[in-house]
Structures are given as structure tokens and as C-alpha cells.
Amino acid sequence: MLGSTLGFGSMAIFIRLASKTIPTWEVAFFRNLFGFAALLPLLAVPALRQPNPAKTFAANVHTHQLPRYLVRTAIGIVSMVCGFWAIAHLPLALAISLTYSSPIFVTIAAILMLGERVRARRWSAVALGFLGVLIIVQPWSHAFSMGSMVAVAAAVLSALVAIQIKQLSAIDKADTIVFWTYAMWVPMSLLPALFVWQTPHGITWLWLLATGLMGTAGQLLWTRALKLGDVSALTPISFMQLPLVTFAGWLLFDEAVGANTLIGAAIILASTFYIAHREAVLARQSATRAPSEAKLPGE
Template sequence: MKPAASPQLRAALLMLASMVAFAMMAISIRLASRTEPTLEVAFFRNAFGLLTLLPMLLWPVLREGGGHPLARFIASLRTAQLPRYFIRCGIGLASMFCGFWAIGHLPMAQAISLAYSSPIFITIAAAVWLGERVRMRRWLAVAAGFLGVLVVVRPWSHAFSIGTLIAVASAMTSAVVAIQIKQLSRVDKADTIVFWTYALWVPMSLLPALFVWHAPQGIAWLWLLLCGLLGTIGQLLWTRALKLGEVSALTPISFVQLPIVTFAGWLLFAERVDAMTLLGAGIILAATFYIAHREAALARKAASLAPSEAAKPNE
């Protein structure tokens, strides 16, 4: 009988699988964007994503005994923060539209490299919005990350395009969403947050899509289906990986998405990656890894101090 895999190994495998799923989703978005408008691709990603998610949320409820399953399912998804979900979903949609446009119109390596800059903006948002204390070493990592973004975007050269700023806007709004999720998770469970996100995203993304609607034909349906399926599976695998393992240990594995989409861009779309994009991507990934490492170290330190602080007598 083989011994069970360690939690660290399972977390690493889950993270690897999630990044492969996200990379394949990005490729599907690019393929779908050849015939379908960005707003419509986003709608189908959300619609098919919700259809993928519902059975996964229902199954644990159906396995439990006592009471009507549907009533228990509805009760498990109750929230007192619905107005905040509308704000979170509105900003999330803006980030999705920008990110999908970037994947559909920029070289894939460039679009994904800039997407990795999100933790840099999260660190800034956490300091400004949540009042988190950020020390000098993380600020230096943030500055290095900005340097990496500038190297990829190159506003001083003929290689600059407005499209790269759309990719940066996606990373910035994604950081705001991450902070909002952190606030929502203080009250609601992860499944509740995911359900309400998808439940609101579907109608909210349908409205703008109607203005540019193009009836999908043939194989476009496959790419749209894969966008929703792979995106939801990747998100669920990523969540479970972070639950089992440490962010600092798993962050390097998340970088596997970049070589996959870079290779796909070369193979499927004849894209060439220039040296400056690779250099900027390397700087962004290094800064992102350091930020994740420092945050994990500080979290461990806070957890180790908590019991001793709780043991102190009241003064």
C-alpha cells in the first residue's frame, strides 16, 4: 500500500493543475476572441462557469442529511453583504473585460506577464485601504515590480501601445477585487463568495454583451465553453492549493502559466517574444515571489506570537 501524499505535495500538484487550467483558459480566450467580441467572451465565461460551479456547490449539500437539500443550499448561501457584492462584481467585471481584451489583442506573453503584476498593486491597496503595515523591503519589491512593468510596457519606445495600459488596468482593478474579497471573507464563507460572484456576473456581463452580440458559430462554441469550464476548475484548484500549502512555496509554481502561454502564442499565433518582455517578466515574477515570501513569513510570525500574547495577563 502506497503512503498518502503529503499536504505539501498535494498543494503543489493542485497549484500546478490550476495554472495549467488557467493557461488553457487564456488560450481558449484568445481563440474565441478571433470571432467573438471581448464582452461576449466574458459573458459566456461567466455563464458556463456558473453551470460548472453549481453541481460542485450542490454536491456537498446533497450528501448531508436532514432537511430539504434545496432549503439547506439556499441557507448556506445567505449573506448580509449583498450591496458590497454588487460593487465587488462591478469592479471584477471591469478587470475581466480589460484582461480578456489584453489576452485577445496583445502578444500572450506580454498580457500574462502584466497580469502577474497584480500582487504589487495588492500590496499598495492593502497599505492604503486596509491600513496594513508594509516595511521597507516589501516597498522595494513593489518598486522593482513597477520597474518590471515599465520594461514590459516601454512607454519611451516605438514598441509602446495603449493596449498594454489596458492590461495594467486589469492588474490594478484585480488588486482592488482581492482586497474586497479579503473583507467579504471576514463574514462569508468561500463558497458563498464564489456563488454570489458568479450569480451576479452572469446578468451584469450579459447587458453590455447584448450591444455587441455576435451569434457564435461552429468551433467558437467549444472555445467559449472551455473558457468557463477551465476558468472555474482552475479557480477551485487554486483555492484548495492555497488551503493546503503556503503562498510563498506555491507562488513559483504559479509562474508555469507564462511559459505555457508563451509557447502557445508562438505555436498557434506565430508570436515572437522579445528580450525586453522576457526581462520585464522576470523582474515582475521575482518581485511577486518576494512579496509572497515576505507576507507568508509575517503571517507565520503573527501566528506564533498570538498564543503568547493571549497568555499575557491583562494590564
Template sequence: MNAIDDDDGARRDILRAVGLMLCSAGAFACMAVTIRKASAELHPFEIAFFRNLFGMVFALPLLARHGWGLLRTTKLHLYFTRCLIGVVSMLCGFSAIVYLPLAQAVTLSYSTPLFVTIAAVLVLGEVVRARRWSAVAAGFVGVLLIVRPGTEGFSAMSLVALGAAVLSAGVAIGIKILSRTEKSDAIVLYTTLFWVPMSLVPALFVWTWPHGWTWLWIVGAGFLGTLGHMFWTRALKLGDASLLTPISFAQVPIVAVLGWALFGETVGPWTALGALVIFGSNAYIAHREATLARRAGPGTRTVAIAAADAPAADGPGRGTQAPPR
């Protein structure tokens, strides 16, 4: 009877995790829409600042819950470096959302796990075997299908989107290092506290005071970004990253539908094909890393799985994502 109850409980946890991850995908997709809406009046750099400002407001209850002791750390220099890389990634990601079709910008953000895998080998010395390298190579083929360098469909802004993904991978490595000694809520709170002044500096060079509906869009961006991260982290506490990472890719079709309905954007065949290839690559990498972590025993996690427990650079995707990625 207990075994049956345990199985029912596990199934409920899986269903809840899937539902939370879908909610996260929806929140991040809607955040991309609010960024695009706000860009009718504001520069992407200024939108990033307001997203961080209101995101900090929504994150402050963490301090009320844990007290000032949450901020006690000896790793302030690592927080600063991780946040500086993250804010540059965010500026690139927000620019991609504004100047590229939404589906293309979001899909390219999901290339972060490819760069995370490479960085984990170079920086952390993690071992990656032939099958995961093959998945990484396939993922880069998907990226090339979307970017299409040397063709009429190429846009220099797609390189900015890829830059955001590369920097987001650096953020994921920073999270991996910090998570060895720091609490997840401390990483979240320090991120918001650093990002506000860091993103204010470039915003001042393009400053325009928002008016009317624009206030709704920038407050919404802050709320939806924080909400998406909350859904994301709670989903990963209930389910395996190997199951949930592919589900997070639901953000791409959601944002594609929103882009078509609100901005008249269509998804070209090359973007759709590239998205499918990147999806398959990410799904295999997540599955393989989860399998290796289970074989290594309890408490052992690869960089991509560990990084998924805290927000990376908050670009088109979760930043990654994970991620995001």
C-alpha cells in the same frame, strides 16, 4: 516513527500542492488560448459573458453540496461592489488577451500583487516595511520594461492590461473584507451569479451568435477558468502561498509556448526581462508576507495571502491573482 510519518505526509502534501498549482497554471494558460480562438468570431465582451455563463454552470454543484443556506448573507452590497469591479477587470483582461501577445498580457496580469500591497496600506491600514516597498518598486520596473512607454514598442492596450491588474487588486481587497464573515464557496458562487448579468449588458452592444467551433472555445473557457480556480484553492490549502505563488508564474512560459505554437507569437527580450523582474518581485512579496503572518501567530494572514484563497477577477492570469493576487 510518528515524526517520520508526519514528515512523509508533509512532503506528500507539498508535492500535491505543487502539482495542483502547476495544473492551475496550465488550465489558465489554456483558457487564454480558448479566449483568443473565440475572438476570431466574437468580441472580448461577449466571450467574457459566455465564460461567466458556463462558469456558473460548472460552479452550481457548490449550491447542491451546501444547500440554499450558503446564499444567506448580510453583505449583499459588498458582493455587488466587488463583483462590479471584478467584471470590469475581466473585460479589460479579456481585451488584453485578444489584442496583445499572450505572454505579454498574462505577464502584466501578474502585476496585481504590486497594486494589492499598495491598496492594503491605503484601505486596510496594513503596515509595509522598506524591503517589501523595494520589491514593489522593482516590480514596477519590470512593468515598465514590458510596456516601454514612449517607444515604438508601446501599445495602448498594455495600459488596459494594467487597468485590469489595478481593478483586480480592488477585488482582492474586497475578498479580504468578505472573507472575515463569508465562506469561500459562498464568495465563489455569488461571484458567478452576479457576473453573468453584469457581463451580459456590455455583451449585448456587440452581440453576434457564435457558430461551429466557437461554441467549443467559449464552453472551454468557462470550464478551464472554473477548473483553474479549483486547482488553485486546493493547492493553497496544502501549501504555503510563499512557495506556490512563484510556481503559479509557470503560466507565463506555458502561454508563451502555446502562443508561439498556435499563433506564431514570439516573446521579445524586453517582455522576457520584465517577466523575470516581476517574477522576482512577486516571489519576495509572497515570501515576506508569509513570514510576517507566521510571526504574528496562527490565524493571522496578510491581504495577499487571504485573497489567494478565493478567485479575483478572472483575467489573463487567475486574476489575483492573488491570484489573480
């Protein structure tokens, strides 16, 4: 999880550097293109060990849910571009703090889309998280900027994507989901990028390549971490991304961090941690009850 956090934090820094010379849509396209190029060999390795690699690979990524992937990737690409725009145009600490509000919206989306039951304690955590968002955004003051709402929109759309991934994973394997996500993201991000295209030059190519590699590395390590450990124990480690990008914003872009951002971020992180903790507790309770609730034949 620490490796994943460093990967995502580094990606945010490289996005900011690349966005100095090329538009956001183009940064998103190259992030997807280079990320897909790095991912394909990793997906192909298990198939190469089989007698018929091509057939095995095709079987591993086969799906009957292409229309759902189309919707999931369309929402995901808009969420990505909103997030990238926020990283490029807002102080890094502010943009990343607001992205951590996504679990708050995931909780609400799970109620509306999956029919999950949420009790008073998690509702309290959601309300607390909203308070943190309001403290950062400050809609009541002259400091309010519509740019901060772009970062909030990225978090809301990311929550919808998380629910869709949960639905897709009920049928498809993780590798299938990742493959079709990237396979659709590349052309989806290329088309709008062509209308604002500016050919990268010099070191910008390095920033774009690093954006793709760090994003893919962060994603793979995050998935692996959740498979190995408890989400409530791992979530606090992911919060290390915030001091990383805050320090980078100060060192590389001369950005100061306001008190409202620090207070709001602390509240959002506390809310997110509690939501993750409750979900982990409920998952363990469900797993413990399942064997005892199962009935043997004839009972």
C-alpha cells in the same frame, strides 16, 4: 497549484481562439455562464447530503453583504473584460506577464484600504515590480501601445478585487463569495454583450465552453492549493503559466517574444515571489505569537 496554472493558462488560450470571431464582452459572458453552470453542482453536493438540501444550500450562500458584492462584482467584471481584451489583442506572453503585476498593486491597496504596514523590503519589491512593468510597457519608446495599459488596468482592478474579497471573507464563507460573484457576473456581462452580440458558430462554442470550464477549474484548484500549502512555496509553480502561454502564442499564433517582455517578466515574477514570501513569513510569525500573547483569565 500546477493544475490551477494549467487551467488558467488554457483559459487564456481559449479566450484568444474564441475572440477571433466574437467580441470580448460576449466571451466574458459565456465564460461566466459556463463557469457558473460547472460551479453550481459542486456547491450543491454538500447540501444534498443533508435532510433538507434546499434549505441547507440557501443557508450556505446566505449573506448580509449584497451591496458590497455588487461593488466587488462590478469592479471584477471590468477587470475581467480588460484582461480578456489584452489576451485577445496583445501577444499572449506580454498580456500574461502584466497580469502578474497584480500582487504589486495589492500591496499598495492593502496599505490604503486596510491600513497594513509595509516595511522597506516589501517597498523595494514593489518598486522593482514597477520597474518590470515599465520595461515591458516602454512608455518612453515608439513601441509603446495604449493596449498594454489595458492589461495594467486589469491588474490594478484585480488588486482592488483581492482586497474586497479579503474584507468579504471576514464574514462570509468561501462558497458564499464564489456563488454571489458568479450569480452577479452572469447578468452583468450579458447586458453589454447584447449590444455587440454575434451568435457563435461551429467550433467557437467549444472554445467558449472550454473557457468557462478551465477558468472555474483553475479557480477551484487555486483555492484548494492555498488551503493545503504555503503561498511562498506555491507561487513559483504558478509562474509556469507564462512559458505555457508563450509556447502556445508561438505555436498557434506565430508570436515572437521580445527581449523587453522576457526581462520585464523576470523582474515582475521575482518581485511577486518576494512579496508572497514576505506575506507568508509574516503570517507564520503572527500565528506563532498569537497563542503566547493571549492572556488567561485572571492574568
